Amino acid sequence: MDKIDISLNINDKPFEVRVAPNDTLLEVLRDQLDLTGSKESCGEGVCGSCTVHMDDKPVRSCLTLALEAQGCNIKTVEGLANGDDLSDLQQSFIDHGAVQCGFCTPGMLMSADALLKSNPSPNEETTRKALSGNICRCTGYAKIVEAVCHAANPHDRCPDCKTDNNSGE
Amino acid sequence: MSDYTIIGKRMPRVDSRAKVMGKAKFTADLKLPGMLVGKIKRSPYAHARILNIDTSKALALPGVKAIVTGKDTEGVKWGVFAYTRDQQFIQTEKARYIGDEVAGVAAVDEETALKALDLINVTYEELPAVFDPMAAMASQTELIHEEFPNNINIHVNIDTGHVDENFEKSYYIREDTFVAPEESYFQAEPYAVLARFDHDDCLEVWCPNGGPHMKSKPLSNSFKIPLHKVKIRKIAIGGAFGGRSEICPADYICALLAKKTNCPVKIVFTREENTIATRQGHAMITTHKTGVDKEGRVLARETTCYMDGGAYSSTGPIATSVPFLSMEQAYRMGSVRYNGYRVYTNKPIRGMIRVHGRGFACGLDTQLDMIAEHLGIDPVEMRLRNSRQPGEYTSTKSYVDSCAMDETIHKAVEASGWKEKWGKLPPFHGIGIGTNSVQTGFPMGIRGGSQSFIKFNEDGEATVMSGVVDNGQGNDNMLVQIAAEELGLLPEDIHLVSADTETTSSDPGSYSQVSTFVGGHAVKIAAANCREKLFEVASKILKVDPGNLAAKNRMIFVKDNPEKCVPIKKVVRVSLLNFNSVNAEGGYWPKVDMKREWVSNPYGQMCEAFSFGTTIVEVKVDPDTGQVEVLQATAAQDVGYALNPLVLEGQFEGSVAMGGQGGMLTEYHEWKDGRCLNPTMLDYKLPLACDMPKIKNIIVESLDPKGPYGAKEAGMSIAMSAAQGYSAAVSNAIGVHMDSFPLTPDKILAAIKKKKSKAD
Numbered sequence: 001m002d003k004i005d006i007s008l009n010i011n012d013k014p015f016e017v018r019v020a021p022n023d024t025l026l027e028v029l030r031d032q033l034d035l036t037g038s039k040e041s042c043g044e045g046v047c048g049s050c051t052v053h054m055d056d057k058p059v060r061s062c063l064t065l066a067l068e069a070q071g072c073n074i075k076t077v078e079g080l081a082n083g084d085d086l087s088d089l090q091q092s093f094i095d096h097g098a099v100q101c102g103f104c105t106p107g108m109l110m111s112a113d114a115l116l117k118s119n120p121s122p123n124e125e126t127t128r129k130a131l132s133g134n135i136c137r138c139t140g141y142a143k144i145v146e147a148v149c150h151a152a153n154p155h156d157r158c159p160d161c162k163t164d165n166n167s168g169e
Numbered sequence: 170m171s172d173y174t175i176i177g178k179r180m181p182r183v184d185s186r187a188k189v190m191g192k193a194k195f196t197a198d199l200k201l202p203g204m205l206v207g208k209i210k211r212s213p214y215a216h217a218r219i220l221n222i223d224t225s226k227a228l229a230l231p232g233v234k235a236i237v238t239g240k241d242t243e244g245v246k247w248g249v250f251a252y253t254r255d256q257q258f259i260q261t262e263k264a265r266y267i268g269d270e271v272a273g274v275a276a277v278d279e280e281t282a283l284k285a286l287d288l289i290n291v292t293y294e295e296l297p298a299v300f301d302p303m304a305a306m307a308s309q310t311e312l313i314h315e316e317f318p319n320n321i322n323i324h325v326n327i328d329t330g331h332v333d334e335n336f337e338k339s340y341y342i343r344e345d346t347f348v349a350p351e352e353s354y355f356q357a358e359p360y361a362v363l364a365r366f367d368h369d370d371c372l373e374v375w376c377p378n379g380g381p382h383m384k385s386k387p388l389s390n391s392f393k394i395p396l397h398k399v400k401i402r403k404i405a406i407g408g409a410f411g412g413r414s415e416i417c418p419a420d421y422i423c424a425l426l427a428k429k430t431n432c433p434v435k436i437v438f439t440r441e442e443n444t445i446a447t448r449q450g451h452a453m454i455t456t457h458k459t460g461v462d463k464e465g466r467v468l469a470r471e472t473t474c475y476m477d478g479g480a481y482s483s484t485g486p487i488a489t490s491v492p493f494l495s496m497e498q499a500y501r502m503g504s505v506r507y508n509g510y511r512v513y514t515n516k517p518i519r520g521m522i523r524v525h526g527r528g529f530a531c532g533l534d535t536q537l538d539m540i541a542e543h544l545g546i547d548p549v550e551m552r553l554r555n556s557r558q559p560g561e562y563t564s565t566k567s568y569v570d571s572c573a574m575d576e577t578i579h580k581a582v583e584a585s586g587w588k589e590k591w592g593k594l595p596p597f598h599g600i601g602i603g604t605n606s607v608q609t610g611f612p613m614g615i616r617g618g619s620q621s622f623i624k625f626n627e628d629g630e631a632t633v634m635s636g637v638v639d640n641g642q643g644n645d646n647m648l649v650q651i652a653a654e655e656l657g658l659l660p661e662d663i664h665l666v667s668a669d670t671e672t673t674s675s676d677p678g679s680y681s682q683v684s685t686f687v688g689g690h691a692v693k694i695a696a697a698n699c700r701e702k703l704f705e706v707a708s709k710i711l712k713v714d715p716g717n718l719a720a721k722n723r724m725i726f727v728k729d730n731p732e733k734c735v736p737i738k739k740v741v742r743v744s745l746l747n748f749n750s751v752n753a754e755g756g757y758w759p760k761v762d763m764k765r766e767w768v769s770n771p772y773g774q775m776c777e778a779f780s781f782g783t784t785i786v787e788v789k790v791d792p793d794t795g796q797v798e799v800l801q802a803t804a805a806q807d808v809g810y811a812l813n814p815l816v817l818e819g820q821f822e823g824s825v826a827m828g829g830q831g832g833m834l835t836e837y838h839e840w841k842d843g844r845c846l847n848p849t850m851l852d853y854k855l856p857l858a859c860d861m862p863k864i865k866n867i868i869v870e871s872l873d874p875k876g877p878y879g880a881k882e883a884g885m886s887i888a889m890s891a892a893q894g895y896s897a898a899v900s901n902a903i904g905v906h907m908d909s910f911p912l913t914p915d916k917i918l919a920a921i922k923k924k925k926s927k928a929d
Contacts, residue, residue, distance in 0.1 A: 042440050132858050
């Protein structure tokens with residue numbers, strides 16, 4: 001198949017890439033642009049490890065063609081932090097022990113980040129529902145859910161939230 | 170309260186920052202200059218003789234750089250034990266399961282490699298195949314391995330004596346059979362391996378592993394190169410759960426392709442390959458016969474288990490033993506006879522898995538509940554009457570030192586509200602208890618110990634070298650916490666060099682739940698030795714006896730006069746100016762019975778410590794759909810000492826998900842003629858965030874006298890007991906003792922219907 005030159009806007013930077021019509025966004029991110037934070041785990045849109053944002057909406061980059069991503073603002077896990085400054089969500093994942101092997105973490109963060117954009121204080125049920133397209137084999141989800149719920153709203157009684165009343169000790 | 174500074178604290182993991190930023194590199198993320206793509210050609214037949222392999226068309230395809238077949242392997246066979254060497258990395262004579270390796274290709278890109286696989290022409294003669302262990306033992310057709318009669322791969326026989334006479338003395342005897350099909354790991358990361366030969370002809374390999382030294386030895390053997398020429402490198406690992414321990418044929422094939430092409434080669438498995446061609450859990454048929462006295466104390470037990478081992482031995486002798494061992498550790502049995510048979514079938518290879526033996530353990534616990542019901546005893550009381558106590562020996566003569574089994578039961582009972590709920594819940598609402606025990610280590614001969622090296626740098630920070638691997642459970646953080654505590658540094662002052670065979674000493678790996686107990690222990694001893702050297706120097710600076718010194722927050726100070734202190738950095742520099750570098754080593758070898766052997770002598774000290782766990786689960790069953798809603802899981806484990814409660818809770822919660830929610834409700838494989846019908850995440854039902862119940866974690870500490878800070882295995886007793894707790898709760902809810910696991914809606918509905926028709 002003939003390859004096509006396209007431009008993609010990823011993490012607020014423009015990239016020129018040459019893609020085949022059947023190249024997925026995930027393949028282009030990982031293989032051409034070395035943005036390997038997004039992972040392939042199931043390859044069929046089930047596990048959510050490859051989740052990225054297209055215009056603030058979470059999508060499966062393994063089921064999205066690179067061609068479809070033209071003209072969109074694409075955000076990957078590499079774009080969540082501001083340089084070395086982690087987002088509240090990323091810091092919350094660390095503080096709450098929500099990361100074990102870390103393979104599902106990038107996709108989980110992207111789904112959670114999209115949730116928090118539409119609902120900054122989700123309750124547990126909403127969070128569990130929003131994350132149900134992301135499979136984690138290590139954590140049993142409890143600490144992930146807590147990390148998301150507490151990201152923008154630290155809880156005084158949570159031993160892992162760093163609040164004024166609670167230094168996290 | 171302990172006076173530790175860093176140990177015992179809820180410390181966020183040192184590896185998590187790189188992981189939340191997407192910076193952590195897993196094997197599939199790696200790229201090397203000139204790297205080729207490797208792919209594996211697999212058998213489409215469950216049992217077939219390989220008559221001919223024609224690679225000429227594939228080799229002619231532009232972009233194909235090399236093809237390897239069994240001819241390149243010199244027919245070397247691999248096995249974990251000398252007596253289980255039954256697997257070639259690429260088959261030369263016959264394929265024994267759908268997915269068996271027959272050839273490997275290296276090409277410039279994936280598309281070309283896949284085309285080349287199709288162009289390799291293999292001529293097979295199909296042979297009759299067997300897919301069930303009972304049929305396999307009775308089969309009159311060609312054996313799967315000719316040197317194993319009746320297709321019996323492993324037979325473990327344990328007999329404490331007095332079994333028959335104790336059955337005679339029993340007040341009540343039951344015999345029940347329990348079955349469970351295969352389950353799979355579904356690690357988030359599909360298996361991947363990158364290999365190259367460097368300028369010194371050293372083989373360099375990156376791959377997920379349960380212990381780098383477990384990978385280097387078989388590669389050294391098969392390439393006939395010294396161990397120091399095999400460099401397994403550290404890499405982030407996306408989960409293991411027991412499924413990354415052994416050498417994988419792909420490791421060898423990848424290295425062989427790298428050798429042939431003189432280029433780096435990377436193989437990344439598809440999800441299907443990860444399910445079919447790594448390892449799976451064993452399907453099991455288990456019969457427990459138990460005799461008790463009037464009070465429900467077990468006097469005699471006879472257990473016979475048939476395990477579907479698939480096509481090759483893998484860790485067969487261990488796999489055949491561990492389900493029994495976990496139960497003999499958890500429960501006292503007056504006398505016991507065990508016969509475990511691992512049988513070859515033409516199905517994928519089975520290995521150790523986090524919840525190995527769910528049918529075995531759930532069966533045993535279900536039967537205890539049946540006996541309790543018959544005798545009118547509460548299930549909790551039934552367990553307390555048979556639970557393991559400290560200071561006892563197991564049936565196979567392992568001394569049990571620390572043991573807080575009863576405390577896990579009492580605390581779980583209290584936290585779950587058992588007393589208010591048992592026997593008082595409305596119809597189709599149930600509560601159940603499971604208890605289990607897991608080994609902290611296996612006898613592993615010369616690879617049973619670990620050694621660590623520590624060196625101080627002139628800036629007062631330390632480099633710690635250890636063979637321990639982190640599969641995702643937090644072992645890196647564990648090592649850093651221990652080193653920082655012992656050296657009086659902060660975690661960020663520790664640079665960890667680990668899981669690399671070039672720089673670290675032999676280590677048992679994360680296999681057998683022993684990383685903290687052995688590898689962490691070695692780091693603790695090395696760091697304590699290093700601290701002694703610091704104190705020697707500091708004592709001269711501070712003019713006090715080294716015995717009066719302590720170290721904390723980068724300072725060495727006088728214990729009863731903390732104002733009198735000196736920075737560790739200064740101590741290191743003073744030492745260097747006095748012609749002494751500050752470094753040390755330390756090792757730990759558990760005192761197990763080296764004569765104990767899985768098959769030939771299954772008696773003696775198994776390991777130095779055992780964990781004990783109890784999980785109580787509460788469920789509601791929908792009688793119209795058979796769907797189970799799990800309301801709450803209460804998980805209590807004796808972990809010895811909690812080095813990091815934050816990490817531990819994560820292990821408990823993950824264990825409830827894999828052992829209970831998945832292992833007992835939704836996870837199993839389906840088959841047609843040896844072909845797995847659900848190898849993907851779409852078809853194999855893994856627990857999701859919305860499925861999980863509220864989990865109450867209870868950490869019980871028994872301070873093991875041998876463990877580092879008193880710590881021992883942490884989390885596995887929950888994975889196992891969660892399965893038992895889930896099955897007991899469902900059985901309680903529907904009023905039927907289930908004997909076929911996992912408890913899927915079809916089985917639950919059938920049981921409800923059967924019970925109803927009996928009642929009518």
